[in-house]
Amino acid sequence: MAASRPRPRLRRVALAGGAALVAVLLAACTASGQPQPTMAAGASPGISASASVPLETSQTSTKSPVYWLGRARNGVYLYREFRDAPGSDNAVAKALRLMMSAKPLDPNLFSPWQSPKKLAASISGTNVITVDVSSDAFNSSVDEQTAQLAVQQLVYTASAAAASAGVIDSDQPVQVMLLVDGRTDQLAFNRVQLGQLMQRDPAMVAPMWIIDPQAGTSSPHGQLTADGRTTTPGSVVYWQISRADIKTDKAPVVTSGHTTSVPSGQNQGQYRFSVALPPGKYVLRVFPSDPGAGDPTALAWDSKDFTVTR
Structure with missing residues (x-):
């Protein structure tokens, strides 16, 4: 704050x-x-x-x-x-x-x-x-x-x-x-x-979402820096990146990992990570727990399509 x-x-x-x-x-x-x-x-x-x-x-x-x-x-x-x-x-x-x-x-x-x-x-x-x-x-x-x-x-x-x-x-x-x-x-x-003063209801917002990349944006030079927010500061955020331009029933995961959101301070709840990717179209998904071998689309709190350019 x-x-x-x-x-x-x-x-x-x-x-x-x-x-x-x-x-x-x-x-x-x-x-x-x-x-x-x-x-x-x-x-x-x-x-x-x-x-x-x-x-x-x-x-x-x-x-x-x-x-x-x-x-x-x-x-x-x-x-x-x-x-x-x-x-x-x-x-x-x-x-x-x-x-x-x-x-x-x-x-x-x-x-x-x-x-x-x-x-x-x-x-x-x-x-x-x-x-x-x-x-x-x-x-x-x-x-x-x-x-x-x-x-x-x-x-x-x-x-x-x-x-x-x-x-x-x-x-x-x-x-x-x-x-x-x-x-x-x-x-x-x-x-x-209506007619009463209202405040933010924390139950209404997604517990985890992606701020960057925004949907449909491009990341130049093969480097993606992703960041987002979780409503539980200090929690572990799991992420996966899959190819979006491979037409199969289940696109393979290119890379995955996890990070911890900032536990306190001005940036509490924020998470950030960077990854190098070859040119192509991708989808980033974030999860509250390790998705393992399960269907990522059924577990993700948020997903964003993006493009990596040369």
Whole structure:
């Protein structure tokens, strides 16, 4: 985490007007006793509630962090990509517009959100991010669990973008209020009751994911440096690299190994390793335990296709 900083003054940043409206609504929500932060229901089984999901830092990337939904192992979880975010909107609005309008780089990921006509974001000095979005953003028919994940997708993306841009105090809890057309009493996707401050639910994020390489990218000169994140700092991460351009029922593993994620400090949960590879197309998979001779696609928490060039 970043070094402790004085609590920032009130900041408001907004899209397409609406900043005053958001500020008034936020004041109305907090003036007579601030609502207690809540975590979305419907958490996937088998994930410890004490798992660590550290906030992104302002040194993480110059690109916008965006979370998506992805199926892996025994359920659907949140995964993160870093994306170019053109335009003059503030950092939170940029990331949320990407989340609601763009497609993930990884074809295995998806988002139930629709591109909204209106979107505004504001940040207060008490680390509260308020997002006001038009109702057309919810024009998807989803089940209860997917709706819960989608709301957390917004919470994760908004807080990640604010932390990465350095506009919140990363040493303090971050809370998100989601409004629909300026109202607090709406249902997201006709499933999830809004109107309460929300925090990141650690049960919703994938316990292990790959940050680099991103799907479809190229690694030059035969050298791959991979890094990622696990929500259990100090845990062992097993990895395998297979050829993606060999058309067989089960592509052979080119190389494999394991590493330990950083147990504590600013980079807690991060893992990194490097390997030399000849030119070709590959897939990298990461696992919580040694996959051995089993089917890697059934055990991997995350996978990414990439190319090594000459």
